[in-house]
Amino acid sequence: MTLRELLSEIATPDRQADRVVPPSGHTAWLTGFTAGTMAFLAVFALALSLAAGRLADRWGEALERTATIRISAPEEQMELQTRAVLDLLATTPGVASARALTDDEEHALLEPWFGSDLPLDTLPIPRLIELQEEGQGYDAQGLRQRLAAEAPGAILDDHLRWRQPLAIAASRLRLLGTVSILLILASTAAMITLAANASLAANAQVIGVLRLVGARDIYIARAFVRRFTLRALAGAAAGTAGGLVAVMLLPSADAAGGFLTGLGFQGAGWLLPFLLPPVAAVTAFLATRAAAFRKLKELT
Numbered sequence: 001m002t003l004r005e006l007l008s009e010i011a012t013p014d015r016q017a018d019r020v021v022p023p024s025g026h027t028a029w030l031t032g033f034t035a036g037t038m039a040f041l042a043v044f045a046l047a048l049s050l051a052a053g054r055l056a057d058r059w060g061e062a063l064e065r066t067a068t069i070r071i072s073a074p075e076e077q078m079e080l081q082t083r084a085v086l087d088l089l090a091t092t093p094g095v096a097s098a099r100a101l102t103d104d105e106e107h108a109l110l111e112p113w114f115g116s117d118l119p120l121d122t123l124p125i126p127r128l129i130e131l132q133e134e135g136q137g138y139d140a141q142g143l144r145q146r147l148a149a150e151a152p153g154a155i156l157d158d159h160l161r162w163r164q165p166l167a168i169a170a171s172r173l174r175l176l177g178t179v180s181i182l183l184i185l186a187s188t189a190a191m192i193t194l195a196a197n198a199s200l201a202a203n204a205q206v207i208g209v210l211r212l213v214g215a216r217d218i219y220i221a222r223a224f225v226r227r228f229t230l231r232a233l234a235g236a237a238a239g240t241a242g243g244l245v246a247v248m249l250l251p252s253a254d255a256a257g258g259f260l261t262g263l264g265f266q267g268a269g270w271l272l273p274f275l276l277p278p279v280a281a282v283t284a285f286l287a288t289r290a291a292a293f294r295k296l297k298e299l300t
Helices: 003-011 026-064 075-090 103-114 140-150 160-202 204-212 217-249 267-298
Strands: 066-071 095-100 127-133 154-157
Touching: 026 160, 026 217, 026 267, 066 075, 075 095, 075 127, 075 140, 103 127, 140 154, 160 204, 160 217, 160 267, 204 217, 217 267
Parallel strands: none
Antiparallel strands: 066 127, 066 154, 095 127
């Protein structure tokens, strides 16, 4: 069946056929409630997947083109080794710029871990040098060998050990979001199938009468398919709207600065949740159609 035929079958009203399916009852609210609840959860699963991707991209970009050199040396040699490292980096291919962090910047980095009351001035804090890459980057192994010769107390950290776990975590979170959405759709199909089977069983006598007067199974099935598809579409639309409102009420990432508070959609991402109601409707259509023909065969 093509998409045009599917839409035509759903959208074309048939008042006489619609009377076969009860307009209310436990099957009606069960279908709408299931579709709405699953769409609500799918909004958050989609938001989680997109937020994980944004977070990994942001952290990856911040670490990808930067590196840090840590200098641990006696106080009388600190300035000498710092100058030697800066001079070495100035002649290193692939290094765009390098600068030594000031004491205030280093204190700001350590303050969240040790507090503001800790007398950092009395501690042997290493000197940090931040460098920016350019082009194809630098030869990390060669740079380490040159640092060992020029400044024995200098250690290069190219952030590779930070980037790899971020990439792995991001890919797994994206996979988790995708699997969650697929499970939600599968659960929706299962619940709607149960509701359709219950409705067909409850109307077994009506179906028998319709067959006696010449109604074909395709006519009867179409009534159930259309009614349950529209119920799922309405429920999913309400659940999606509720999920979007809940996401909009979350604190922004700029205000809170955390991952769990940055679950909101951004840019074109706000359009993706609007795909959930049509997807739920198609899922309900396929599930109800299969259940209807299977149940009708059983009632033969």
